Amino acid sequence: MNSAAKHSLNKEELRERVEKIDFLFTHDADYLEYLYGFVPGGLKCKFCESTNLSKEYGDRTALCLPCGKITHLTASTVFHGVRMVREWVITICLLEDGSSFSESMLAEVIGMARSSVSAMMKKLFLIVSTHMGEKSVVTNSAEFLPVVCKRSLETPAKKHPRAEQIVFDELACGEPGESIEGIVEKAIAGIFQNVTTNESATIPQGTTVGDNAPDLWANEKKVFLFLSGDPVGFDSLSHSLNFNAAELSATLTTLELAGLIEPVAGNRFVRRRFILSPTIARSDQANAQVDLVPFFDFIRNTYHGISRKYLQPYLGAFWCFIDRKRWTVGALFRACLKAPRITNTDLLSFVSPLMVHFCSK
């Protein structure tokens, strides 16, 4: 069974697995009772913690005999308000079995709306992600752009889904210890390092940044700070920053040479991505030990691509898929029952952070 789990299931294989799981359950109530079996310490009253409960088989609520209160048994878990218990139980069983399958295929096979399947799986993978802890490597989300090709609510209008990353590259510049000004100075210093012409003599020497250091490259910093991933025209820049054309032209040339900005059609300019982000250098080091190719293969084979917004949950999906010892039978059920509730609103407002957790084993 486990050897077959190494590849993404096709529809027939998925159907077969679902039928096998369904075969273990006779009534709808059985799925819920199976779920209850994984509640850590058994079903308890939410008010007094008593396990002395009165309930019928398959009930979602129970009467606590000592305190007389009605307790909702899945309250404050991811299962709260879930009506399609069978579908959730089957999905968790499939994931605990090390299966991988596309969301659309599962939707068809288990008879659930595609959007509901998608939300359910993201919630499950988000829960898996929260368990990564010290096992994970923290790496820059930009490393994962090769598999980002799906749009999300965060994708800027008329832009490729990867454009979501630009926002984070800008944030990266604001990180403590590596100020945006410092990045500009370093990058500009870099272009003059090997210049031996007389011209270089006029370039301020020493690029140390300190309180007493002269404000090197003030114009370049102003322009760079003003620019973003959205193109800005030359005239608009000149007007907004109150630079004359010659001044602006020289400034833009320096920034361009330093690889900090790039011209786009219509005499407009954007910030260059990646080069400016100090965290890229850090994650390059991490990459020496971390092989992302298996993750890329997993995503391409199973999901055909992801959005940047939900990168972190899919890193969780990958971990669940490969670490069969950690995510064995019952492990995901228990994690779900312990994790705080994730509402659809929570999911919609979730955005993978700049630095994401990645577990390769």
Ligand SMILES: [Zn+2]
């Ligand atoms: Zn009670």
